[in-house]
Amino acid sequence: MSEIKFDALCIGNAICDVFAHVEEDFLVREDLVKGAMRLIDTDEALRLYDKMGQTVRISGGSAGNTAAGIASLGGKPAYFGKVAKDDLGEAYTHDMTATGVHFETPPLVDDVPTARSMILITPDGERTMNTYLGACTKFGPSDVDADVVAASAVTYMEGYLWDPEEAKKAFLAAADIAHNNDRKVAITLSDSFCVDRYRSEFHDLIKNGVVDLVFANEHELKSLYETADLDTAISAARESGAVTALTLGSEGAMAITPEGQVKVSAQKLDTVVDLTGAGDLFAAGFLFGLARSYDHQTACELGCLCAANVIGHVGARPEKALKDVANQGGFIV
């Protein structure tokens, strides 16, 4: 069996985030569901962009943010995702490799452009995402480098990969390689609407042991188990056989296993600027913790610390080294 070289391999839609601050009534006028991600085509992307004010552009993508977070903690992440050979794609590649992420998925040439998500931040810090998938629709099984999967302690993938047709196949191929090499497989449920779209398939992934570890927030877990009651959803998660890492916003986070559960409190925050990436950075801390053999409680605590850090500014990537933040928080990383 090959040696472990990467703490985690993250696979997802490689997206450039385009942020703008808007008032609540902008969402009402545009008939947008606050906090959700919707997929849009080129025409809608252009139409909405014209209505957005001053923008900030930062590399994003859920699993990409998690990989960047692990690198920022001083870990060794790898990433698979498809950008185009254009300015946004080159900036994306720079941001990954410059922060220490192993990222060698070949870019798409002479085809659709790099994906972008127009993220509207309301005054409460909530974000509403409008995503044009572009080059992500061309990500497929041939982009799965088996050697990297085999060399990664865990392969962590977005539920969002169920949206582009070929990406789902890549997800399943990567999971197969990981398990054949005795590695773990994790999924993030991504979004309660994403769960809505693929509920039965996500259930099958868990039931059939395709995934060992599930990341979810409260809305996603309730959606997965079709209940309005969080305790009911937690019981179902406990009985699912998988380990569930559950984020609870300002209430903190939980790790739920067949044997029981642990809960940790969230960091106290003065101001919430932008919630984008909170879940992604929780996953970075939790996965980093697992790779360092932390117990579930400590891994949750590091996850909460990383999530708190990214909420304080616009963008889903750490601005300062999370390694320093973690050390100041009493973690030895």
Add this chain to the structure above:
Amino acid sequence: MSEIKFDALCIGNAICDVFAHVEEDFLVREDLVKGAMRLIDTDEALRLYDKMGQTVRISGGSAGNTAAGIASLGGKPAYFGKVAKDDLGEAYTHDMTATGVHFETPPLVDDVPTARSMILITPDGERTMNTYLGACTKFGPSDVDADVVAASAVTYMEGYLWDPEEAKKAFLAAADIAHNNDRKVAITLSDSFCVDRYRSEFHDLIKNGVVDLVFANEHELKSLYETADLDTAISAARESGAVTALTLGSEGAMAITPEGQVKVSAQKLDTVVDLTGAGDLFAAGFLFGLARSYDHQTACELGCLCAANVIGHVGARPEKALKDVANQGGFIV
């Protein structure tokens, strides 16, 4: 004489800012002068970019930031500056027009790319700028739309325009048109190193009445009058004949006129995230105030409020409407 349509016309180098956080020793290793702007060529831009970590990309350029600030206050600004017809240029144009800036300078086609400045933010919030001028080197007198100059209460221009050869000619042409139409002309000294490069020419501009209003910070004013003593520099400014709007960092700001001077205190700030744009946004508040016939003290106060707002986040553009910030601060805008 034509009607006044614009509170201010801002003219400058149209630059996309590429921000990264670095430690102090990065500047030492790269032999960079902290807080300064240096011009770099393509090779150096690529070399430095490779060494920078995670980036944030936001439209910038000193006068561009000022125009965006005036728009954010609810004013009516115009802008002249040269971008290329590429992704960065299109984002720049979007950011200007979407926030309400009149911006119609034709973009450069099939030539050098849009300018970018790699801005390194150290933990103290200071920024060190490395600028590749690209398309800005093609901005010239033919880009000066005389109708817009004539319709602007004041034409506000960067000292940085002295760097690209043709831009200086555009500066002088615009000043001429403004004065022929009984409008005011303002310059920002931009940077103490910029003053160093063009000191005698800047003196001539003031002495010959080409500019009526000078924006400077402490370092720039001392450099202009070649003194280490601020009071000596202030006396020289008072005798220069021009009005000087002087920013003093955490000490606030002053307006210096031949008749005397007023000083206002800075806003109290908990944390300084990024000083980029502080001077540009002071100018936005001050110019907006002048256009609304505020006295110098009130214009300085609004300038300080705008500057304080932009220091709290990465980037030199307002994230939220300055109109609301100003109204909460007791200004009726």
